[in-house]
Amino acid sequence: MTNCGRLIQTCGMARTLVAVAAGVVLVSQASAAAARAPTLEPLVAEADRVWQLSEMGDVVGAGNRCEVLVRAADALRASGKLEMARDYYRRAALVRPWDLDTKVRFAEALLQIGDADAARSMAGQVQTFAETDRLLDASRALAGVVPLPELPTVASLAPQAGEVVLGLVCAPNTDHWMPGEVGRRLSGLLGVRVGLVAAPFVLGKPDRTGRAQLAEELRRSLPWTEQRMTLYVPGGKLVPPQFLSDDAVISVMRKLVEHDGGPEQIQSFRAQLALADAQQNWDVSRLLSDLGQSNVQPSQGKVVYLALVPVDLFSGSTDFLFGSASPTGNYGVVSFCRFAASFTGEPPKRARLVDRLCKQMLSTAGFALGVPRCGDLRCARSYPRSLAEHDAKGAGLCPECRAGFAKVLGHALPAGE
Ligand SMILES: [Zn+2]
Incomplete structure (x- = not known):
């Protein structure tokens, strides 16, 4: 071949x-x-x-x-x-x-x-x-949308003497679009430079859980001194509930309900436990302290560091907070957890989320700079006791807050807001 x-x-x-x-x-x-x-x-x-x-x-x-x-x-x-x-x-x-x-x-x-x-x-x-x-x-x-450029890093915005710069700090789970949209709005409202802290703000484990709260409630409400409790308490002896772990207290309740309760009570307890397991809260005082330790002040001027976190906040006996500032100033933490549609059950609407966040950031930034509390309903900085009140108040700043910001920033605020 x-x-x-x-x-x-x-x-x-x-x-x-x-x-x-x-x-x-x-x-x-x-x-x-x-x-x-x-x-x-x-x-x-x-x-x-x-x-x-x-x-x-x-x-x-x-x-x-x-x-x-x-x-x-x-x-x-x-x-x-x-x-x-x-x-x-x-x-x-x-x-x-x-x-x-x-x-x-x-x-x-x-x-x-x-x-x-x-x-x-x-x-x-x-x-x-x-x-x-x-x-x-x-x-x-x-x-066909071109993404907006990222904010500059705070490190690249060395403040001049007497200048206040805002530094936005994100947790690992904070959505990336957020600091850009919110930061640009704040920059326009306050006439300040806004930058992004490059390192993520690690929040650590929740400081309070629904399971711990439920256990505490059960420590107060169950008949721990009654003889029948020996059937459910580990070891079969009456023990003061403060000596039992959260899981042990919840286990006692589960056995009690399964033994003494009907199907409805068993179902209701399981639902209550599932709700408790879903609830996690972070102590804003600890977060503010961590924020201060991980973001030091520049040698001249000032950076107000504002953390944007996706988790639910509490402080002392206050069940939840939208945000809080360090009493000594310069640091604030703002949560968008309760502003998001995923929490409220509303249809998603980013513009509404940005409005809610900016109101809270103006409020928290004001406290971090020493601007006094405000009660004017037309002002973004008036205190809301609920999300409905937060939504109802104005989005801009009242004349007193504008004057307060102007004093601490060292310049008049841009007109029109
Ligand atoms: Zn005001």
Whole structure:
């Protein structure tokens, strides 16, 4: 055989191998489709029944079962049936418009189909309302949004003599978009330079947990001196509850409820325990002390360090705080935990979250600089006893607070706020 002949034969073999391989691929695709078909068809049929509810005017009923529409859309998209997937995403978006996660995938499907304008518009909704890095990052490129430049580092903003600079400090779980948006607003309101502390603010473990509080409540309320308690207390002897660990006290309660209570009481205790396990709070005094130790003052001028933390704060007997400043000044901690839609159950709205945060940061920054407390309801610095009061008060500063800031900052505040 000539070289040429060998080559042709080799090419022929190669073609055969390719054809066989292609066949394997086709067979495997066909079997995958066959394996998918039985699950896809009933899912789409179920989604059609949900959509029928909406067609018949029961939008609430359809909204309650929206996840079926979303599952069908996701499965159709995974199977390459993009046009059908688009229809089911559209239906899901009609009955549950605030499901931003689904809107991201809807936008991705629209882009796959080649409808870039619709994809950009859908992702734009997510960009407007999302409160988390996860959703903002997933939708940014689809929406064609260029991210804002990061704040400069505080280290690069050495204050001049007499100058006050704000240094924003983030916890590892603080969303990255937050210091940029809030910092720029504060800079405009107060006429100060704002920078970001590069090192994350490590919060450590919670200083108070719901489980510890529940155990304390049980130490006070259970009949610890009654003889029947020997059935439940470890060791079978009556022991003052202060000698028992939190877990032991809770275990006594569990045994008591399971022995003496009915199904409803058992259910109720389990629910109470689950709630307690979800509750974790950080002592703002400790955080302020840690913040001061990890961020020293510059050799000239001043940096007011404000930490933005995602955790719930408490102090002494005060159950929760939106923020607090060090009594000796220069340091403040602000929590966005209770401002976020994930906590309040509201639909997400980043502009509202930024408004809430900025009011609290103006308040805390004022205290960190020695600006007196304010009671003017039109002012961002008036004290709120609840989130409703925090929302109701004004977003700007009253004349007294403006004058107070001007005095401690050494310059008049920018006009218009
Ligand atoms: Zn005021």
